[in-house]
Amino acid sequence: MTISVELCSHPQLDDRITIVRAGEEVDAVFVRTERFNVLIDTLGTPELCRMALDLLDEEVRARPLIVVNSHMDWDHFWGNAAIAGKAPIVAHAAACERLNDARALQVLNEKVREDSRFRNVELIAPDITFSGSMALHGGDLTLELIHTPGHTPDHIAVWIPEISVCLAVDAVEYPIPEVWSKSTNDLRLICSSLERIRDLHARFVIPAHGRTLSPSTVNGNLSYFRELAVRIENLSEQELSNSELAKLTGLRLQDFVTIPADMPRQVVEFYETCHETNLGATVQARLDGLSFT
Numbered sequence: 001m002t003i004s005v006e007l008c009s010h011p012q013l014d015d016r017i018t019i020v021r022a023g024e025e026v027d028a029v030f031v032r033t034e035r036f037n038v039l040i041d042t043l044g045t046p047e048l049c050r051m052a053l054d055l056l057d058e059e060v061r062a063r064p065l066i067v068v069n070s071h072m073d074w075d076h077f078w079g080n081a082a083i084a085g086k087a088p089i090v091a092h093a094a095a096c097e098r099l100n101d102a103r104a105l106q107v108l109n110e111k112v113r114e115d116s117r118f119r120n121v122e123l124i125a126p127d128i129t130f131s132g133s134m135a136l137h138g139g140d141l142t143l144e145l146i147h148t149p150g151h152t153p154d155h156i157a158v159w160i161p162e163i164s165v166c167l168a169v170d171a172v173e174y175p176i177p178e179v180w181s182k183s184t185n186d187l188r189l190i191c192s193s194l195e196r197i198r199d200l201h202a203r204f205v206i207p208a209h210g211r212t213l214s215p216s217t218v219n220g221n222l223s224y225f226r227e228l229a230v231r232i233e234n235l236s237e238q239e240l241s242n243s244e245l246a247k248l249t250g251l252r253l254q255d256f257v258t259i260p261a262d263m264p265r266q267v268v269e270f271y272e273t274c275h276e277t278n279l280g281a282t283v284q285a286r287l288d289g290l291s292f293t
Helices: 046-055 057-062 093-100 102-114 184-198 216-232 265-287
Strands: 005-008 017-022 026-032 037-040 065-068 089-092 128-130 133-137 142-147 156-160 165-169 204-207
Touching (some): 005 046, 026 156, 026 204
Antiparallel strands (some): 005 017
16 A cells, blocks of 8 residues: 655644644644644654655754654554654653553554555654653643543643644544443543543644544534433343444444545444444443443
8 A cells, every 4th residue: 555645734723733644544743843843643654754754854854853652553653663763752651551562563463464564664662751741842832742541541632722722633533533442431531531622622623533623523522422322321231232233223323423425435434343342332331330421
């Protein structure tokens, strides 16, 4: 698979923010401050990251670079080898736990078998980690790194208060985000993270997937999770145990959100899988007698 990288912006978006788009795969973000530049995520391969750095060449050389890994999902940090030794990489402490898990290398081996473009990937750990939150003070802009678990345990979003921009990465997604597992606790965490982002009252919310800047996406994601709970509220335990629950009329993905007509079938199938996980977590919350939506 061949993927190209391009730099994107928006007429209303502050010109210190540049979206670094790797085809249909993922968006990273480049932020310029008076003191340093910040790259949020390094894309899915070192080659893609180098393409991005080449496009940003003058800007990258203008001041020191700091890299933030939003979380340890492959499409967000497998480009780290292009940065290693050249700029500090910052991530949440939980990222190292994921990286040290045997599953991390297993995923890499699986992806290499599927596509040769991953053969040069090295699993590079962050240089600096933090718990809770951390702030990068750039002079004119502050980047607040906020722990927003639920999609993954290590996920962080970036809040830039001076320009009211939230780089939500995968905590917010269009049409839907995906919870980490089918557990009540992970459902609680993703909903809490969405509420935290909503309560920032950002002018722009920029996810890594979905190509939107609208803060209404946050409310849409929250409404989706609330509606999941409403739809299963009166189902019996036998009905809830149906392995095909996510395929039943009224509980399918398209019964909750509008699927864009031009969305490729494989992408629709991906979000259907996300929906199945989300529904499973909602069912577990119902069986536990708990509701977080």
